[in-house]
Amino acid sequence: xxxxxxxxxxxxxxxxxxxxxxxxxxxxxxxxxxxxxxxxxxxxxxxxxxxxxxxxxxxxxxxxxxxxxxxxxxxxxxxxxxxxxxxxxxxxxxxxxxxxxxxxxxxxxxxxxxxxxxxxxxxxxxxxxxxxxxxxxxxxxxxxxxxxxxxxxxxxxxxxxxxxxxxxxxxxxxxxxxxxxxxxxxxxxxxxxxxxxxxxxxxxxxxxxxxxxxxxxxxxxxxxxxxxxxxxxxxxxxxxxxxxxxxxxxxxxxxxxxxxxxxxxxxxxxxxxxxxxxx
Amino acid sequence: xxxxxxxxxxxxxxxxxxxxxxxxxxxxxxxxxxxxxxxxxxxxxxxxxxxxxxxxxxxxxxxxxxxxxxxxxxxxxxxxxxxxxxxxxxxxxxxxxxxxxxxxxxxxxxxxxxxxxxxxxxxxxxxxxxxxxxxxxxxxxxxxxxxxxxxxxxxxxxxxxxxxxxxxxxxxxxxxxxxxxxxxxxxxxxxxxxxxxxxxxxxxxxxxxxxxxxxxxxxxxxxxxxxxxxxxxxxxxxxxxxxxxxxxxxxxxxxxxxxxxxxxxxxxxxxxxxxxxxxxxxxxxxxxxxxxxxxxxxxxxxxxxxxxxxxxxxxxxxxxxxxxxxxxxxxxxxxxxxxxxxxxxxxxxxxxxxxxxxxxxxxxxxxxxxxxxxxxxxxxxxxxxxxxxxxxxxxxxxxxxxxxxxxxx
Numbered sequence: 001x002x003x004x005x006x007x008x009x010x011x012x013x014x015x016x017x018x019x020x021x022x023x024x025x026x027x028x029x030x031x032x033x034x035x036x037x038x039x040x041x042x043x044x045x046x047x048x049x050x051x052x053x054x055x056x057x058x059x060x061x062x063x064x065x066x067x068x069x070x071x072x073x074x075x076x077x078x079x080x081x082x083x084x085x086x087x088x089x090x091x092x093x094x095x096x097x098x099x100x101x102x103x104x105x106x107x108x109x110x111x112x113x114x115x116x117x118x119x120x121x122x123x124x125x126x127x128x129x130x131x132x133x134x135x136x137x138x139x140x141x142x143x144x145x146x147x148x149x150x151x152x153x154x155x156x157x158x159x160x161x162x163x164x165x166x167x168x169x170x171x172x173x174x175x176x177x178x179x180x181x182x183x184x185x186x187x188x189x190x191x192x193x194x195x196x197x198x199x200x201x202x203x204x205x206x207x208x209x210x211x212x213x214x215x216x217x218x219x220x221x222x223x224x225x226x227x228x229x230x231x232x233x234x235x236x237x238x239x240x241x242x243x244x245x246x247x248x249x250x251x252x253x254x255x256x257x258x259x260x261x262x263x264x265x266x267x268x269x270x271x272x273x274x275x276x277x278x279x
Numbered sequence: 280x281x282x283x284x285x286x287x288x289x290x291x292x293x294x295x296x297x298x299x300x301x302x303x304x305x306x307x308x309x310x311x312x313x314x315x316x317x318x319x320x321x322x323x324x325x326x327x328x329x330x331x332x333x334x335x336x337x338x339x340x341x342x343x344x345x346x347x348x349x350x351x352x353x354x355x356x357x358x359x360x361x362x363x364x365x366x367x368x369x370x371x372x373x374x375x376x377x378x379x380x381x382x383x384x385x386x387x388x389x390x391x392x393x394x395x396x397x398x399x400x401x402x403x404x405x406x407x408x409x410x411x412x413x414x415x416x417x418x419x420x421x422x423x424x425x426x427x428x429x430x431x432x433x434x435x436x437x438x439x440x441x442x443x444x445x446x447x448x449x450x451x452x453x454x455x456x457x458x459x460x461x462x463x464x465x466x467x468x469x470x471x472x473x474x475x476x477x478x479x480x481x482x483x484x485x486x487x488x489x490x491x492x493x494x495x496x497x498x499x500x501x502x503x504x505x506x507x508x509x510x511x512x513x514x515x516x517x518x519x520x521x522x523x524x525x526x527x528x529x530x531x532x533x534x535x536x537x538x539x540x541x542x543x544x545x546x547x548x549x550x551x552x553x554x555x556x557x558x559x560x561x562x563x564x565x566x567x568x569x570x571x572x573x574x575x576x577x578x579x580x581x582x583x584x585x586x587x588x589x590x591x592x593x594x595x596x597x598x599x600x601x602x603x604x605x606x607x608x609x610x611x612x613x614x615x616x617x618x619x620x621x622x623x624x625x626x627x628x629x630x631x632x633x634x635x636x637x638x639x640x641x642x643x644x645x646x647x648x649x650x651x652x653x654x655x656x657x658x659x660x661x662x663x664x665x666x667x668x669x670x671x672x673x674x675x676x677x678x679x680x681x682x683x684x685x686x687x688x
Contacts, residue, residue: 033392040378040389047380047421118375119393120352276353277292 041133056137060092091209104130105179158243174257177264228253281326282476288359319345332477334487337497365444379423412436516654544579545649565662589637
């Protein structure tokens with residue numbers, strides 16, 4: 001077996017004909033594994049680390065600090081009566097969740113190939129728990145956001161906070177869809193990870209994170225909101241900074257994210273049976 | 280309903296990178312070589328009933344691991360069908376999915392759920408798992424500080440408590456001490472009694488014979504033999520010998536390569552064990568007189584060859600070994616196509632157990648083998664006088680009871 005370099009086999013129809021309902025039942029039967037693997041990922045991330053969970057806030061905080069310095073003192077950006085630091089941190093927290101979860105998901109299969117090639121379990125467990133494990137970081141960073149808003153005396157309590165799970169759900173759907181696709185493709189081409197990391201860097205500037213949407217030229221705005229993350233970030237700002245319900249942009253963001261999730265998951269399940277053969 | 284059914288299963292891999300690099304892709308337009316395939320498993324069929332155990336043996340690269348991967352659902356057949364009924368537990372690698380930084384306790388839950396157990400089930404069996412593994416004192420120690428033996432013990436303990444319908448064990452009992460191995464065998468038998476079908480892959484022929492009732496011999500992707508475990512072990516030896524012949528190579532043993540070359544200038548055609556009425560037998564009553572008859576054919580001229588004859592235990596220990604040279608027997612020269620018959624007559628004072636006959640034809644200066652059958656055949660010895668061990672030394676017992684003495688200070 002070591003003489004040849006085992007690679008992928010040609011596709012067999014057999015592996016992919018399981019109906020969708022059976023797939024979900026199968027995944028549901030493994031829900032304890034999903035939980036256990038998520039906990040493992042979280043514990044493993046901060047074992048033998050001095051500041052542990054604080055890394056969760058350091059990442060968005062450092063970015064926010066740099067952008068605040070640049071866009072407050074060097075190139076002043078008008079963010080109304082909200083201090084720039086709060087304005088950008090509100091966006092940086094979900095953005096960090098978005099990028100770090102996608103990066104982890106894309107890596108999740110390749111990093112656990114020894115398991116994938118030896119034991120069968122629904123493979124989507126790995127990317128899904130990579131996503132879930134980042135939610136803890138998000139919660140910690142969100143707690144710091146609250147502290148920041150209290151410090152700057154910005155009111156944030158309103159019934160519009162009830163939109164938070166919806167907005168978060170849309171963001172997770174989008175990340176999962178991209179993560180499924182990225183994780184599967186990364187098994188075949190390791191270039192995918194680098195490509196996605198590059199894409200995420202560019203995506204940061206294509207979303208209203210370090211600047212307000214009002215800076216986007218009016219003619220560009222309809223296209224600008226084809227980016228679901230534009231809608232998601234605007235929605236976070238709406239409910240947290242101005243205590244308003246999100247606008248219609250959240251509907252299109254939700255619809256697009258849902259489509260991405262379905263396509264991503266379908267693609268993942270289509271190529272899943274080849275994972276162990278490729279490694 | 281069979282627990283496992285393989286129906287003409289073939290697994291093909293494409294050789295080399297599955298994706299062409301840019302250079303190769305450009306070359307392909309220029310008419311480069313088409314894809315090449317490696318057939319890892321070729322048209323293999325077998326079935327196992329609940330409670331049965333099947334040993335899969337064969338040299339490296341024979342397709343054993345691919346069969347396990349197919350069984351565990353990690354990979355899919357290119358053609359053919361396979362059915363597995365019920366929950367299975369695969370031990371392709373002990374402790375797969377253990378995280379080195381997590382404690383033994385955390386890893387029991389993690390590994391257990393990977394193997395398909397619910398959390399509640401693990402909680403229920405937690406104490407049994409810990410007791411079986413014998414690591415209770417180190418439950419809260421990260422497994423990276425475990426010895427490899429502890430690691431394997433914990434891994435086996437978890438997998439063996441999944442209560443699977445099918446248990447797949449790959450070469451894992453090589454680790455761990457004798458006491459733990461014994462425990463593993465006992466647990467496997469216990470599971471089989473409850474109806475678990477067992478698939479056991481090993482290079483350890485003794486273990487295969489101990490654990491399995493049936494054997495399947497793989498060679499270069501083909502299933503070359505199916506039958507009882509004992510027959511399969513001999514078929515495997517035969518396959519190894521034939522391979523050496525095809526390659527005109529050094530004599531391979533299961534453990535590695537021996538130094539002496541096998542040339543096949545002579546060929547051992549037949550090895551038979553006879554009782555004192557000259558009937559072929561495979562079961563010997565301890566102490567009985569037997570003869571071993573060997574027929575050899577020469578393919579090339581050979582000068583004064585040495586014939587040897589060995590009895591081994593199934594785990595490879597030599598019980599008895601003799602050669603015509605040591606017995607100071609002058610053998611003649613042979614020309615091509617000549618044949619000869621060698622007979623060894625002996626009493627068999629061995630005790631209860633399974634043994635193997637090995638036969639060699641060796642060059643007169645011991646420099647190389649003409650032919651070698653390390654396991655020409657297996658036979659059983661039955662004894663009745665209650666002694667245990669290897670050889671019946673026929674101890675005579677005398678017994679005397681001392682009268683009670685008073686002790687004075």
